[in-house]
Structures are given as structure tokens and as C-alpha cells.
Amino acid sequence: MDDHRQQSTQAAIADIIRSIPRGDHLTAPEVFEKAKAQGLRVSLSTIYRTLNRLKAEGDVITVSGDRGLRYEAAEEGPAHDHLICLGCGLTIEFFDELIRGFGKTVAQRKGFDHTTSRFDILGYCENCKSQDSSHRLLAINESFEAAREKVSQALKELAMSQDFVAARKFNKAYSPLKSAITALAQSLEDLDNLAQSLSMPAEAE
Numbered sequence: 001m002d003d004h005r006q007q008s009t010q011a012a013i014a015d016i017i018r019s020i021p022r023g024d025h026l027t028a029p030e031v032f033e034k035a036k037a038q039g040l041r042v043s044l045s046t047i048y049r050t051l052n053r054l055k056a057e058g059d060v061i062t063v064s065g066d067r068g069l070r071y072e073a074a075e076e077g078p079a080h081d082h083l084i085c086l087g088c089g090l091t092i093e094f095f096d097e098l099i100r101g102f103g104k105t106v107a108q109r110k111g112f113d114h115t116t117s118r119f120d121i122l123g124y125c126e127n128c129k130s131q132d133s134s135h136r137l138l139a140i141n142e143s144f145e146a147a148r149e150k151v152s153q154a155l156k157e158l159a160m161s162q163d164f165v166a167a168r169k170f171n172k173a174y175s176p177l178k179s180a181i182t183a184l185a186q187s188l189e190d191l192d193n194l195a196q197s198l199s200m201p202a203e204a205e
């Protein structure tokens with residue numbers, strides 16, 4: 001690609017990045033789609049190279065995430081930071097003087113000349129968190145039900161065994177008693193697993 005063409009491609013891609021609504025962040029393939037839609041004849045690798053150059057020149061900044069880097073226009077004025085959900089990719093921008101000051105302090109302490117600092121805070125959003133906890137609730141409820149089912153089965157077998165004894169059919173009392181013991185042993189194992197899952201360190205709530 002000659003110099004002139006490279007310059008105009010870079011300008012066109014810089015325009016695309018600037019046209020992203022504030023708060024949105026695009027991946028390189030998404031930038032590529034937009035470039036194609038505008039009739040730009042570039043390859044994905046050109047997009048990557050150009051985005052890197054724009055970043056190096058300070059026109060574009062990157063935001064991390066589990067789906068790879070995303071890009072947005074560098075802005076004038078106070079920089080913002082991001083909360084990024086690892087579950088659904090939701091990205092929330094925020095401004096916080098305290099966190100900015102923190103960047104400066106760390107830089108000073110390490111003998112760095114501070115120019116800017118940006119923080120990407122990774123975690124799980126409200127929505128992903130509540131989906132996760134309702135999954136857990138469902139699984140725990142099912143375990144309780146299964147354990148109670150086994151215990152009540154054992155109680156029935158016990159009663160049956162006792163009835164045989166009352167009827168002096170001692171040899172017939174043995175088998176339901178063994179079944180009751182087996183069911184109780186199984187339910188104890190299940191209850192133990194259940195107790196372990198409940199004592200798991202709860203995630204930040």
C-alpha cells in the first residue's frame with residue numbers, strides 16, 4: 001500500500017472510530033464491517049495495523065475484555081475508566097478523580113512521569129450475577145428434594161420392616177430394613193455434598 005493510500009485509509013478509520021457513539025466500544029472485526037459498509041476496500045489485517053498506528057499516535061484507546069480488545073476514540077478532557085462484565089461484555093464508563101489520583105501516586109512511587117492512566121475493572125454485572133445465583137438456588141433446591149425423597153423412602157421401608165416384625169414374620173423384616181439402611185446412607189452422602197456446597201465461600205454479594 002503506498003503512503004498516500006495508507007494515509008487516507010488511516011483517516012477514514014479514524015473517522016469511523018470517532019463516529020462511534022460515546023460509551024460504545026468496537027472490536028477490530030466490527031470496525032472492519034463498518035469500513036466495508038462505507039465502501040472502503042481494506043483487509044482485516046489492515047484494520048488491525050491501522051488501529052495499532054492510531055493507538056500509538058494517541059487517537060484511539062483500547063479497552064480490554066474477554067472478547068479481545070475493543071477500540072474507542074481518545075477524548076479531550078478527563079479520561080474515563082471502564083467496568084467490564086466478563087459474562088456478557090457489558091461495559092460501563094465512569095469518571096473517578098480518586099482512581100486518577102491513584103494512577104499518579106503509583107507512577108510517582110515507581111519513578112514514572114505520569115501522563116495518563118486508565119483502569120479496566122473486570123468482573124460480573126448485576127444481571128449475570130443474579131442469573132448465576134438463581135442457577136445455584138435451583139440446583140440446591142433439587143438436591144434438597146432428592147435427599148428428602150430418599151429419607152421418606154427409608155421411613156416407609158422401616159415401617160414395613162416393623163410391620164413384618166409385629167406379624168412375627170422376622171425373615172421378611174430383614175430385606176426392607178436393609179433397603180432403609182441403603183437409602184439413609186445415600187441420603188447422608190447427598191446431604192453431606194449439599195452442606196459442602198452451602199459452605200462454599202459465597203462470591204461478593
Ligand SMILES: [Zn+2]
Pocket residue numbers: 023025063072080082093
Ligand atoms: Zn470508554
Ligand SMILES: [Zn+2]
Pocket residue numbers: 085086087088089090124125126127128129
Ligand atoms: Zn454481564
